[in-house]
Amino acid sequence: MTKYIRPQKGNLHKIKVSDINFPLPELKVHKESKAVALGKWFINWIENDKSVKPNYLLPSKPELAYMLGVSIGTVQNAIRYIEDLGYVEAKQCMGTLIKDRNAENQEVRKKTAKREVAVNSIKQYIIENKLQIGSILPASRNLAETIGYSDNTTRLALEQLGVDGVLEHKYKYSHDSGWHVMTLDFTLDESIDVNQTLVKKVEDDLKNYIVQNLKIGDRIPAHEELSKLFSASGKTVHDALKTLIDERILLPRRGRYGTTVIKMPNDNYLDEKKETSIFAPAPDTAFYYYERTQNHIKKLIAENYSIGSKLPSINEFAKQLDLSPNTIRKAFNNLAKEGYLAFSRGRYGGTFVIDIPETEEQAFKWLAVNPKYAEVLDN
Numbered sequence: 365m366t367k368y369i370r371p372q373k374g375n376l377h378k379i380k381v382s383d384i385n386f387p388l389p390e391l392k393v394h395k396e397s398k399a400v401a402l403g404k405w406f407i408n409w410i411e412n413d414k415s416v417k418p419n420y421l422l423p424s425k426p427e428l429a430y431m432l433g434v435s436i437g438t439v440q441n442a443i444r445y446i447e448d449l450g451y452v453e454a455k456q457c458m459g460t461l462i463k464d465r466n467a468e469n470q471e472v473r474k475k476t477a478k479r480e481v482a483v484n485s486i487k488q489y490i491i492e493n494k495l496q497i498g499s500i501l502p503a504s505r506n507l508a509e510t511i512g513y514s515d516n517t518t519r520l521a522l523e524q525l526g527v528d529g530v531l532e533h534k535y536k537y538s539h540d541s542g543w544h545v546m547t548l549d550f551t552l553d554e555s556i557d558v559n560q561t562l563v564k565k566v567e568d569d570l571k572n573y574i575v576q577n578l579k580i581g582d583r584i585p586a587h588e589e590l591s592k593l594f595s596a597s598g599k600t601v602h603d604a605l606k607t608l609i610d611e612r613i614l615l616p617r618r619g620r621y622g623t624t625v626i627k628m629p630n631d632n633y634l635d636e637k638k639e640t641s642i643f644a645p646a647p648d649t650a651f652y653y654y655e656r657t658q659n660h661i662k663k664l665i666a667e668n669y670s671i672g673s674k675l676p677s678i679n680e681f682a683k684q685l686d687l688s689p690n691t692i693r694k695a696f697n698n699l700a701k702e703g704y705l706a707f708s709r710g711r712y713g714g715t716f717v718i719d720i721p722e723t724e725e726q727a728f729k730w731l732a733v734n735p736k737y738a739e740v741l742d743n
Contacts (some may be wrong), residue, residue: 378421378459381431386413388432397533398438400523403445403543410451410462418464422452434608441520444539448479454597478513478561482521482552489529490545491552501531501543566604567595574613583622584614658695660722665704675705675715 389405391398410416417455422428429436443460446452454463486501489511493520499509501522508518522543525531530550531543570590578584584594590601605623615626661681669675678696682689696715698706706718 376419376421376461377417379416379423381423381427383415384423384431385415391432391434397523397526398434399445399520400527402432402434402438402442406442406446407449407451410446410487417627418460418462420462421458421461422460424459438613441516444479444520445524478517478563479520479524480553481561482511482513482517483524485513486518486521486525487550487552494603495545497545497548499545500540501545503542546641547681549733562596562600563603563607566594566600567607569594570604571607571613574625580625581630583629585714586622627700629648657691658683658698660685661692662704665717666721669720671717671720673717677714677715 376518378508388408391401405626422443425436425439425608429439432439436624443454445695446679450463450465453463459488464568477588486507488500489495489501489507495501502510504519504522505515508515511518513521519553521705522531522533526533528550530545530547533543534541534547573593574584584590584605587598587601589598590605591598594601594604596604597653603616605616608629609616613625613629614623614625616623664677675681676684678689681687681692687694696705696707700707704717706716708716710716
């Protein structure tokens with residue numbers, strides 16, 4: 365695995381907000397989003413303020429947000445925008461470092477930004493759906509689901525296409541609000557490889573780390589340790605872990621349990637087992653954890669409470685059952701959706717029983733039956 369050099373924070377100069385004498389941006393006069401307009405201001409400041417030097421740390425995001433009169437999220441998106449363009453680099457537990465764009469042979473961790481891949485995907489969507497000039501794209505959340513990226517990544521990609529002149533955004537006060545196609549004179553970037561994004565690289569590094577250092581049942585290091593190990597931000601590590609969780613390589617548990625290895629990256633045993641057995645494989649039973657907790661609480665309600673009774677608090681239940689409060693909270697929410705519980709706020713509030721569940725048919729769910737065979741068993 366490649367070793368990336370991490371400079372020590374104590375050796376770096378951090379720019380103070382009071383040291384910034386550059387004219388502040390007029391964000392309200394721009395047609396583009398605040399994040400893009402702010403990103404362009406950052407670039408202008410870095411390139412033209414002679415007091416700003418490579419390897420200086422930017423002020424913290426809350427400090428910049430207060431100075432500029434915007435939200436921390438807007439500052440974060442602006443920094444991601446200029447990070448993708450190579451002006452800065454976010455370092456976990458350190459801050460945002462100004463990069464030396466003139467340095468030769470820089471070991472750049474980020475190869476392709478997810479935003480760039482999403483830009484290509486949106487262009488592909490326009491082509492495949494034969495959209496014309498003036499056509500309106502779906503809402504960003506719907507488009508994100510279609511192209512397979514997060515809402516935020518999709519939003520940044522749309523803003524980039526707006527800067528490039530491919531799209532134009534009309535705001536909600538317009539009768540035809542949304543992103544409009546302004547030109548079809550664009551090409552797909554054939555050089556972009558989805559397998560070369562930073563998240564994909566960290567995924568591969570994480571799989572190699574598991575194979576070389578861990579076994580099934582071992583708990584992986586905390587996010588902060590992984591960030592230092594792979595020289596990536598906490599968000600990047602989080603996205604990589606989520607992929608491994610979706611692939612059933614890792615199992616997340618809240619509280620003291622952490623995230624554990626339930627399958628080696630090169631092992632297909634679990635997938636094959638699910639297809640041939642009536643019972644879910646042992647590691648998979650943990651994915652029914654909330655249901656099992658929920659069914660146990662149903663049994664307690666049926667045996668010990670009546671309609672109108674007030675249940676113990678989430679923290680009290682968590683102590684009784686030796687579970688995390690979040691597990692109890694999710695079970696309570698599910699039972700409320702099923703019509704067994706109701707929540708009330710205020711001095712006399714709490715969680716109240718509004719219906720008594722039947723437990724005979726529910727008890728069987730403790731077996732964590734493979735859903736594929738559920739219809740046969742029900743019949």
